[in-house]
Amino acid sequence: MSHRKNIVAGNWKMNKDYEEGRTLAREVVAKLQPSDTIVVLGAPFIHLKGVSHIISEVNNLCLAAQNCHQEEDGAYTGEISTTMLRSVGCDYVILGHSERRDYFEESNQLINAKVKKTLAAGMLPIFCCGEQLPVREAGDHEKLVAQQVKEGLFDLSAEDFSKVVIAYEPVWAIGTGVTASPEQAQEMHAFIRSLVAEHYGEDLANATSILYGGSVKPSNAKELFSQKDVDGGLVGGASLNASDFLAIVAAM
Ligand code: PGA
Numbered sequence: 001m002s003h004r005k006n007i008v009a010g011n012w013k014m015n016k017d018y019e020e021g022r023t024l025a026r027e028v029v030a031k032l033q034p035s036d037t038i039v040v041l042g043a044p045f046i047h048l049k050g051v052s053h054i055i056s057e058v059n060n061l062c063l064a065a066q067n068c069h070q071e072e073d074g075a076y077t078g079e080i081s082t083t084m085l086r087s088v089g090c091d092y093v094i095l096g097h098s099e100r101r102d103y104f105e106e107s108n109q110l111i112n113a114k115v116k117k118t119l120a121a122g123m124l125p126i127f128c129c130g131e132q133l134p135v136r137e138a139g140d141h142e143k144l145v146a147q148q149v150k151e152g153l154f155d156l157s158a159e160d161f162s163k164v165v166i167a168y169e170p171v172w173a174i175g176t177g178v179t180a181s182p183e184q185a186q187e188m189h190a191f192i193r194s195l196v197a198e199h200y201g202e203d204l205a206n207a208t209s210i211l212y213g214g215s216v217k218p219s220n221a222k223e224l225f226s227q228k229d230v231d232g233g234l235v236g237g238a239s240l241n242a243s244d245f246l247a248i249v250a251a252m
Contacts (some may be wrong), residue, residue, distance in 0.1 A: 003206075003207060004206065004207050004208060004209045004231055005038055005209050005231065005232075006036065006037045006038065006209070006225075006231055006232045006252050007037065007038045007039075007040060007165060007209050007211055007230070007231065007232040008037055008038075008039055008040070008211075008232050008233050008235065008245075008248055008249045008252050009039075009040035009041075009042055009043075009064060009092070009094070009126060009165075009167075009211065009233070009234050009235065010026075010039075010040065010041050010042055010235050010236075010239025010245055011042040011066065011094060011097070011213075011234055011235065011236050011239060012042055012043050012066075012239060012240060012241075013042070013044075013066070013099070013236060014044060014182060014223075015044075015240055016043075016044070016047070016220030016240065017048065018046060018047060021043055021044070021047040021050065021051060022047070022050050022051065022054060022120045022196050024077075024240070024242055025041060025043075025047075025050075025054040026054055027087070027242035028055075028061070028151070028242050028245065028246065029054060029055055029057075029058055029061065031242060031243075031246050032058065032061065032111070032246060032249070033246075033249075033250065034059070034060075035249075035252070036060070037060065037232070037249055037252045038060050038062060038232075039060055039061050039062070039249055040061075040062045040063070040064045040091070040092055040126075041055065041061070041063055041064065041239075042064040042065070042066050042092075042094050042126075042239075043063065043064070043065075043066075044066065045065060045066075045080050045096060046150040048063060048065060048085070048088045048089070048090060048117050049088040049089070051063060052088055052089030052090070052102055053089075056089070062091040062092060062094060063087045063089055063091050064090065064091065064092035064094055064126060065080070065090050065092075065093045065094070066093075066094045066097070067080070067093070067094070067095070067097075067100060067114075068080060068081065068082045068085055068093050068095070068114055068117065068118060069081050069082075069114075069117075070110065070113035070114045070116075072117075075109045077221050078120070080216060082117045082118050082119075082120070082121035082123065083121055083218040085121070085123065086121045086123060088124055090123055091123060091124060092123060092126050092165070093114070093118045093123050093124075093125055093126070093129065094129045094167075094234075095111055095114050095115055095118065095125050095126065095127055095128065096108075096111040096114075096115075096127055096129065096148070096152060097128045097132055097169070098128065098169060098171045098174060099174075102171075108147070108148055108151035108152050109151065111127070111152050112151060112152050112155070113141060115152065115153065115156070115164070116156070116160075116228075119156070119160050119163060119164075124163050124164070124165060125163070125164050125165065126165045126166075126167055126211070126234065127152055127153060127164055127165065127166050127167065128147075128167045128168075128169050128213070128234070129145050129148040129149055129152070129166065129167070129168060129169070129192075130145065130148075130168055130169040130170045130171050130174075130213075130214070131144045131145060131170055131171060131172075132171045132172065133172035136170065136172065141170075141188070142188070142191050145168070145188065145192065146192070146195055149166070149192060149196075150195070150199075151196055153166075154199050158200050158201075158204060159201055161196075161204065161208075162202060162204060162207065162208075164208070165208075165209045165210075165211060166192060166208060166209070166210045167210075167211040167212070167234040168185070168188050168189060168192060168210060168211070168212055168213070169212075169213035169214050169234060170184075170188075170214050171214075172214075173213075173214025173215050173234060174213065174214045174215070175215070175225070175237060176214075176215060176238065177215050178214075178215060179214060179215040179216065179217070179220050179224070180212070180224075182223045182224050182226070182227050182230075184229055185212045185224055185230055186227035186228065186229055186230060189210045189212065189227065189229035189230050190228075190229045192210055192229075193205050193206075193208065193229055196208050200220065209232060210230065210231050211230075211231060211232045211233050211234045211240065212224050212225075212230050212232075212233050212234070213233060213235065213236070214235070215232075216233040216235045216238060216248060217238050217244070217248070218238070218244055218247035218248055218251065221233060221247070221248040221251035221252070222251040225251055225252050232252055233248060235252075236247055
């Protein structure tokens, strides 16, 4: 067996006001059972400091931002730097989410710059990739995901790459209630791992955590997570409710 980490990350997206976010974080802290699974809360920027404080006592509970800017600092009105994120206790940054790619036109090149900035600041990228429905229907899903992974990550040194978590999120499964079948998830995860093996070697490929995202729920998490190349999940909607989120963590 590999020594890769199991990770369940919540992505709150643009939900919850400040107090609601703190309440959710407190509920997770109160009910989380000890385990080896790394549990990550991906909160909106303004929640980060408050949530960081709430989760600070719990070892395997980590904090993620949902985006960052690719420059160090300067005249970028409305943006947030990796130094700022690190200074409020962020451990991870979710990058290249399909909503960022689609609504904010983030390219593989921009995401690559953000990955590097995140690593330079001492945080770990959760790098998202995944195809739209027409791409899968045309049979081009592996080709597209390969391009995202290669252009987004493969100019990193092996040492930097070893810090990256990959999340495969088929766009047609995000927020739709339609989940990829465990077979579809396994097939793509194995494919992504084979790309990593080709470029960085088997050892690093076996040590890379690859998460599945897209309508993960308490009812389907166990079957998805039991696939050999699925090392956890990136959870949107179901992470907004502490009981559902913790049921998914328990399924790991
Ligand atoms: P979902 O979102 O679980 O609501 O489908 C997943 C994600 O976008 O990360």
